[in-house]
Amino acid sequence: MKRAGFIASFLAPAVLLYAALVVYPLIQALTFSTYQWRGVSAKRKFVGLENFQTLARDNDFIRSVTNNLGLLAGAGIVVVAVSLIVAHLTAGPGRSAKLLRGFSLVPQMVSLVAVAVLWQFIFNPEGLLNATLRGIGLGTWTRTWLGDPRFALGSVGVAFAWYAVGFYALLFGAGLRNIPAEVTEAAALDGSKGWHQFANITWPMLWSVKRTAITYLVINVMNTFALVFLMTRGGPDRASEVMLTYLYEQAFQNSKFGYATAVAVGNFAVAMLLSLGILFFLRKDPTSSRRSA
Amino acid sequence: MSLSGQFRPVWFASLALATALLAGCSSSSEKSTSASADKPAELSGPLEVVAFKGGYGIDQYEKAAKEFGEKHPGLEIKVAGDPRVWEQLRPRLVAGNPPDLMFPGWDMDVWGLIEEEQLKPLDEALDQPAADGTGTWRDTFDPNVLKLGQKDGKTYLLPYYVMTYGWWHDPGLFAKNGWKVPATYPELLTLCEKIKAKGVAPITYQGQYPYYMIEGMLLPWAASIGGIAAVNAAQNLEPGAWKSPAMLQAATMIDDLNKKGYLQAGAVGMSHTESQTQFLNGKAAMIPCGSWLQSEMEKSIPKGVKLEFFLPPTVPSGVGDPTAVLIGVEPWMVPTDAKNPTAAIELFRYMTSLPKAKEFTETKGTLMAIKGSDEVKLPEVLVKPAAAMKSANTLWSNQFRSWYKAAEKDIEGALTSLLNGQITPAEFTERCEAAAEKTRNDKSIAKYKVS
Numbered sequence: 237m238k239r240a241g242f243i244a245s246f247l248a249p250a251v252l253l254y255a256a257l258v259v260y261p262l263i264q265a266l267t268f269s270t271y272q273w274r275g276v277s278a279k280r281k282f283v284g285l286e287n288f289q290t291l292a293r294d295n296d297f298i299r300s301v302t303n304n305l306g307l308l309a310g311a312g313i314v315v316v317a318v319s320l321i322v323a324h325l326t327a328g329p330g331r332s333a334k335l336l337r338g339f340s341l342v343p344q345m346v347s348l349v350a351v352a353v354l355w356q357f358i359f360n361p362e363g364l365l366n367a368t369l370r371g372i373g374l375g376t377w378t379r380t381w382l383g384d385p386r387f388a389l390g391s392v393g394v395a396f397a398w399y400a401v402g403f404y405a406l407l408f409g410a411g412l413r414n415i416p417a418e419v420t421e422a423a424a425l426d427g428s429k430g431w432h433q434f435a436n437i438t439w440p441m442l443w444s445v446k447r448t449a450i451t452y453l454v455i456n457v458m459n460t461f462a463l464v465f466l467m468t469r470g471g472p473d474r475a476s477e478v479m480l481t482y483l484y485e486q487a488f489q490n491s492k493f494g495y496a497t498a499v500a501v502g503n504f505a506v507a508m509l510l511s512l513g514i515l516f517f518l519r520k521d522p523t524s525s526r527r528s529a
Numbered sequence: 530m531s532l533s534g535q536f537r538p539v540w541f542a543s544l545a546l547a548t549a550l551l552a553g554c555s556s557s558s559e560k561s562t563s564a565s566a567d568k569p570a571e572l573s574g575p576l577e578v579v580a581f582k583g584g585y586g587i588d589q590y591e592k593a594a595k596e597f598g599e600k601h602p603g604l605e606i607k608v609a610g611d612p613r614v615w616e617q618l619r620p621r622l623v624a625g626n627p628p629d630l631m632f633p634g635w636d637m638d639v640w641g642l643i644e645e646e647q648l649k650p651l652d653e654a655l656d657q658p659a660a661d662g663t664g665t666w667r668d669t670f671d672p673n674v675l676k677l678g679q680k681d682g683k684t685y686l687l688p689y690y691v692m693t694y695g696w697w698h699d700p701g702l703f704a705k706n707g708w709k710v711p712a713t714y715p716e717l718l719t720l721c722e723k724i725k726a727k728g729v730a731p732i733t734y735q736g737q738y739p740y741y742m743i744e745g746m747l748l749p750w751a752a753s754i755g756g757i758a759a760v761n762a763a764q765n766l767e768p769g770a771w772k773s774p775a776m777l778q779a780a781t782m783i784d785d786l787n788k789k790g791y792l793q794a795g796a797v798g799m800s801h802t803e804s805q806t807q808f809l810n811g812k813a814a815m816i817p818c819g820s821w822l823q824s825e826m827e828k829s830i831p832k833g834v835k836l837e838f839f840l841p842p843t844v845p846s847g848v849g850d851p852t853a854v855l856i857g858v859e860p861w862m863v864p865t866d867a868k869n870p871t872a873a874i875e876l877f878r879y880m881t882s883l884p885k886a887k888e889f890t891e892t893k894g895t896l897m898a899i900k901g902s903d904e905v906k907l908p909e910v911l912v913k914p915a916a917a918m919k920s921a922n923t924l925w926s927n928q929f930r931s932w933y934k935a936a937e938k939d940i941e942g943a944l945t946s947l948l949n950g951q952i953t954p955a956e957f958t959e960r961c962e963a964a965a966e967k968t969r970n971d972k973s974i975a976k977y978k979v980s
Contacts (some may be wrong), residue, residue: 272973276622276638290917359797360803362812383798385735385949439913469737472797473942490617490934491638 245454265504268497275493287498297499300482301506303389307478308510311393311400311410315453318397319404326405327412337409341402348399352466355395356382359467385475388468392476395463400456404449411445412438447518451511459505469497479503572872573603579618581634581859582610582633584824585893586688590632593880604872622647627864630873632689635859640932642862643685644975650683654874659884669881673924674898676980677686678860686860686899687877690889692819693838693914694744694855700837702811710839714750714782717842721791724814730793732786733813735801736948739941742783744927745817745841745945749855750779754847757923761979763961764929766969767968771940771961778844780954787948797948809834817841819857823910824894836915853923858898925979932977939964 269287273280291297324519326337343351345483358364359381366378381391415438423429461480463472470477470485479499487496561767578594580587587610594606609628611617621627622642633639646949655667660968670688678686698710706727711717721731735741752760752784755775762770770776793813796804805826808816813833816822823836830836843851863873879885886902889895894908896915903915918924929935943960946952952960968974 274638274641275619276641276643277647278623278625279645304980356800359798361798362807380795380798381950383945385951387538388798468798471737471942472945473951485938488636489938491641 262504265497265500268494269501271494272492273494274491275487276491280494283492283494287495288501291498291502296474296477297479297482297502300470300477300479301502303476303480304390304458304460304506307393307396307460308454310390311397312450312453312457314393314397315400315404319401319449320408322401322405323408323412326409337405340405343399344402349464349466351395352398354464355391355398356452356467357386357462359391382468384471385472388472388476392460392464392467395467396457396460399463400453402451407445407449408442411442415441415447443518443521447515450514450518454510454514455507458503458510479506531772544639546714564724571603572601572869574605574872575871576604576606576630576869576872576876577628578606578608578630578873578876579614579628580608580610580632581614582612583634584821585895586610589889589892593885594876597863597876597879601710601872601875606876622701622864622866625864629867629869630863630877631858632861638931638934639686639860639862640680640975640977642678642864644856647865648685649792649865649867649870650685651687651874652684655684656877660878666878666881667921668897669883669900671900671924674856674858677858677926677928679980680977686862687881688856688883689861690857690859690893690895691898691918692821692857693896693918694749694817694819694857695838695840695917696745696815696816696817696842697808697822697836697838698836699811701833701835702814702904708814709953711842713845714842715845718785718789720789721786721789725790729811730796730807731791732815732817733793733796733799733804733807734817735799735804736797736945737800739944740927740930740937741801741817742944743930743940744819744855746783747776747779748927749841749853750782750844751775752853753841753844753849753851753926754778754850757850757853757925759849760925762966764927764932764979766933766965766976768966769962770968771965772955774960775847776961777954777958780957782844783944784947784954784957787950792948802829805829820895820911820914836910838910838917840917852917852921853925854917854921856918856924856926858926928977928979933965933968933974935974936968939967 270282270284271280272283272286303466322336322340326333326340346354356363360366361378361380365381369375369377377388381387417442420433420437421435428436459480460478461484464476464478464481465484468476470481480503483496483499483503486492486499550915566768576594578590580590587608590610591608594608598604598606613634613636615633617628618631618633618637627647652667656665656879658664659666659669661868671691674688674691675684677873678684678688702708703710706723708720708723709716711720723972724731734745748760748763751763751773752775755773757769758776759773762773763776793804793807796807796813799807802825804813805816805818805822806829807813809826809830811831820838823830840854861877863870863877867873881899883899883901886897889904890897890902890907890911891905894911896911896918903911903919907915940961943952943957943964946956946960947954
């Protein structure tokens with residue numbers, strides 16, 4: 237009994253902090269989403285689940301969820317693939333590997349706002365990308381990247397990938413260094429190298445890093461706001477609208493704070509479901525099952 | 530790469546609730562209004578002014594407050610400003626602790642404030658004498674401008690500076706090429722062909738913010754074709770008004786300019802500053818914009834480039850008033866929970882007195898809502914807007930944009946799709962009508978009428 241109290245006294249500060257800073261605001265959000273509230277006075281009206289009923293039928297919200305998922309599928313795969321390549325290239329002890337490791341992290345040190353402005357310049361109709369295309373004789377490929385509904389979301393995805401790769405390369409790099417040298421050496425002795433080694437040894441053994449990285453990536457993409465807001469404002473005609481820019485619009489432009497909180501709850505639910513799905517999908521450590529077999 | 534974004538709305542909500550709870554606890558007994566006095570009581574106590582700090586800064590408000598404070602030594606006046614002041618004011622309004630006098634800027638939902646009874650009706654004050662003692666305060670304002678802040682016959686929002694919307698060109702560039710400012714749409718088409726032949730884009734626009742085009746082309750042209758009644762009907766959400774023949778023709782005119790290659794390629798994806806820079810650098814010959822253009826772009830105007838205003842070209846076959854001018858205001862107001870409303874009103878009465886209004890026009894280069902305030906040596910850029918306003922038989926404003934933001938957003942999206950060639954003008958007006966109908970049927974949205 238004494239021991240339990242002792243343990244509780246150590247756990248209490250963390251639990252209390254977590255409750256105050258995470259659980260309480262979440263409950264608050266759930267409460268707010270059942271109100272109609274303009275956010276300009278203390279007056280609000282209880283509407284029950286009406287906001288959620290509207291949300292389920294709101295084509296603009298559904299579009300923003302689809303865009304978030306599209307961004308995840310497109311930019312997510314690119315980020316994982318490129319950061320794995322970068323991690324491999326920078327895994328060595330050489331000076332060039334170190335240099336590359338440093339370079340790949342530079343975008344992470346730039347504020348997201350600056351990243352958005354930079355890519356806005358690149359994608360500008362008179363910007364770097366179109367100028368380069370013209371310069372190499374591909375003038376017919378030039379586009380209004382951010383103003384064209386076919387390319388706006390993809391363009392934001394490119395900016396996101398550019399920004400995010402460094403961080404995930406760092407994660408995967410740490411994972412690679414954690415793979416015991418004897419395992420790769422033994423595999424090499426057995427004749428496994430190149431893609432075979434990656435597919436059968438490295439990729440499975442990156443399991444825990446992979447799990448963390450993908451979960452984190454999902455949360456990151458679901459919470460995209462600044463890049464979209466600054467580069468396209470969700471346009472043209474909602475072609476690049478994501479959940480959080482839609483939330484912002486509902487709250488701060490349309491003064492529908494209750495509804496905006498319902499969007500936040502929706503956003504939370506989508507991110508949560510996806511994260512749980514990934515944790516479930518990647519629940520088994522492939523290396524441990526092999527060991528027990 | 531932070532997780533904080535996920536919880537931001539939650540944080541905001543909890544913060545707002547906390548402030549709301551605090552408001553409930555605090556006493557509101559300090560309110561003291563002495564409006565009944567024949568002989569006004571001497572003003573005293575703290576007086577807090579919070580203003581939008583945009584292109585015109587807040588130095589003129591600070592100066593006026595200082596002068597006013599010298600006349601009323603009992604007052605402790607504090608003036609504060611911020612470029613995103615509406616964000617700071619929202620939680621204060623929720624908490625019932627707003628400033629005494631506020632100018633919350635263009636992104637505050639001022640009509641929401643009126644709906645929530647957060648603003649004081651100012652008619653009683655307006656019917657009292659003006660600052661110079663002759664006539665009422667109300668009479669010193671241009672009535673066309675004053676009515677933009679009224680609901681159900683009560684005035685909640687007071688105008689200060691007035692913006693005019695139209696088109697801009699560089700007279701030097703025009704003279705050099707022998708181009709003439711187009712007064713009508715057919716003249717515009719002829720001119721665009723000439724400009725295009727020179728390798729210059731005839732017209733650029735702020736594609737990321739489609740309301741510039743709505744207010745620079747769509748609505749003025751609909752008004753020129755069908756008369757101001759056509760636009761009023763649309764603003765009043767009358768069934769069918771957004772797909773009226775006038776609106777359809779106006780949309781078709783935009784589509785024609787686009788298809789003929791007269792609108793700058795790629796402008797649909799440009800921000801306001803990007804497109805305005807294109808214009809200033811001579812890549813495009815004309816741009817629709819409000820009278821703030823010069824002050825907004827001051828630092829980017831190349832040497833030798835001058836900006837001159839002209840009204841959107843009119844449609845000769847239309848029934849509309851060719852002198853009509855579209856105007857806009859960014860209003861000032863006194864919150865219901867202001868602790869020193871009397872002093873706030875008196876300070877604003879002083880700020881809108883003729884000498885102070887003239888001073889603002891001269892130093893900041895903007896027109897004012899106060900009659901006679903343009904009788905000063907106007908900055909060059911203001912000469913044309915002032916002349917247009919003076920000779921206008923119709924002054925009107927696009928209030929739809931601030932009344933019905935969700936519908937406005939739908940219409941803006943539809944316009945972008947029209948410019949991207951994804952929908953036809955008829956489909957565009959159908960989408961506008963659908964947006965208006967959705968608003969019409971939404972009981973949670975308060976409805977307004979153009980007065």
